[in-house]
Structures are given as structure tokens and as C-alpha cells.
Amino acid sequence: MEIIVSVVLASFIFGIILFLYLGSQRSFDSSRIYSDIYADARLALDWMSKDIKWATQVLSAWGGYTTSTDCLVMEIPSIDTTGDIIDADGDGIPDDYDHLIYQLNSTNLERIMDADDTVPNKGRSDHTNVIANNISSLIFTAKSSYIVIELTASRTRLNRLYQETLNSVVKLRNK
Numbered sequence: 001m002e003i004i005v006s007v008v009l010a011s012f013i014f015g016i017i018l019f020l021y022l023g024s025q026r027s028f029d030s031s032r033i034y035s036d037i038y039a040d041a042r043l044a045l046d047w048m049s050k051d052i053k054w055a056t057q058v059l060s061a062w063g064g065y066t067t068s069t070d071c072l073v074m075e076i077p078s079i080d081t082t083g084d085i086i087d088a089d090g091d092g093i094p095d096d097y098d099h100l101i102y103q104l105n106s107t108n109l110e111r112i113m114d115a116d117d118t119v120p121n122k123g124r125s126d127h128t129n130v131i132a133n134n135i136s137s138l139i140f141t142a143k144s145s146y147i148v149i150e151l152t153a154s155r156t157r158l159n160r161l162y163q164e165t166l167n168s169v170v171k172l173r174n175k
Helices: 002-054
Strands: 057-059 071-077 097-105 108-114 127-132 135-142 146-157 160-171
Touching: 002 071, 002 097, 002 108, 002 127, 002 146, 002 160, 071 135, 097 135, 108 135
Parallel strands: none
Antiparallel strands: 057 071, 071 097, 097 108, 108 127, 135 146, 146 160
């Protein structure tokens, strides 16, 4: 009888320890996933903020892209391959402009650079970069001199949805 009580008591203690271990493991995994989601979304928000600050204006449309809640079309000063603003006449005012588009394509946040083809500078080309994956929602709200960005990133792991939403207000400095 004493052996049965000992086995039941040991099983009960082992069950409690296992429950605590699995709970802490799940908590650790959740924290890591939320941290990864936040870091990825923050990096994307930083890219967009930097480019919006650089923009001279938000365009309603350009080259088949239309500014909407999940697409932002901007005009930015053209730069050469060394990173300097192209100022052909030397008056300190950019002479040529490129177009930069941010759009949500499925769950990928794309940064599309449409370089001005009339600028005679080798090494400049159009390109598209995916700057974030697992983006479930992107909302741009364009005001007169600033843009409000709401970015929601999410991941599913073991049938559980993890989601993080970041907001930012960015002023167009070159407007």
C-alpha cells in the first residue's frame, strides 16, 4: 500500500513538473516569435520612413501603380551611383526624379524603384525588393505633408496566430 501511495505521489509531482516545463517552453516560443515579428516589421517601417522623408511628393499614380491604402507612390530626387543627388545645372535643386512605390503583394511588402530613364548615368536601374514577408495588413493614409503607416505582421505556428501591429507618422521633409 505504501508503494502505491509513493508511486501516485511521484507521478503527481512529475506531472506538475512536466506541466510547468511545457508551459515555460510555450511561453519562450511565443516570446521569440513575437520578437521576430516585431523586428521584421520594425525594419520594414524604418525603410518606409526613410524613403518617405526623402520624397518630394506623393503621387496619385505612376506607371500602372495607384496610391491607395496598400500602395504608396512617391517622387524622390534621382541619385547617382555614388549616392549624390543629380543636379546637372549645379543650382542645388534636383533636376531629375525617380519614382518609388511601396505595395503589399499578397503577404510580401515590395519596394519598387522606377529610376528615371532619361538620366544618363550608368549603373542606375529599376529594381524590386521584398523588404518584409508575412505582412497581413498595410494601410497608408496620405495627408498634406505626412503619411500615416499601419503595418500588421503575422505568423502562424502550431495552429496559433501571432500578430503585431506597428504605427508610424512620417513627415515628407522635401515637400
